[in-house]
Amino acid sequence: MAAYLQIVQQVQEALRLGILMEGDQLPTAARVARDTKLNPNTTLKAYRELEHQGLVEPRPGVGTFVSRAAAEQAKARPLADSPLRGELDDWMRRARVAGLEWGDVSALITAARAEHYP
Structure with a gap:
């Protein structure tokens, strides 16, 4: 980009x-x-x-x-207080505890975005 x-x-x-x-x-x-x-x-x-x-x-x-x-x-469309933000924070915390590197997390996000927002 x-x-x-x-x-x-x-x-x-x-x-x-x-x-x-x-x-x-x-x-x-x-x-x-x-x-x-x-x-x-x-x-x-x-x-x-x-x-x-x-x-x-x-x-x-x-x-x-x-x-x-x-x-x-x-x-x-306030996003800062969205319940989804909290869920994402929890997911990121679990990903980090599971040992995922930022590149792994980024790849998962990119794949999910491509699937749900083509």
Whole structure:
């Protein structure tokens, strides 16, 4: 997956989990580029894609902020408090106790996702 899409996905997930809320400011594209060792154009491309999706709003001279639309979308489907989250935590704990490495867990998740979300 392209690096800019990974940034987009991380922001989308943070919104779904309630980590990011309406009005929260994203770090500057330059800071993300510096912290991740990515080309600044890569982070700018990610921010433009997030804006295109209506998830963020740039405020010239101030920064990039989570939009009201994104926050309302996230509130409609709160995942952080979902009972499924607890079940997944339990499953992950059991997988770790069973000695599965992250690669094993990732492969199982990928296979289940492909089966249920073709």
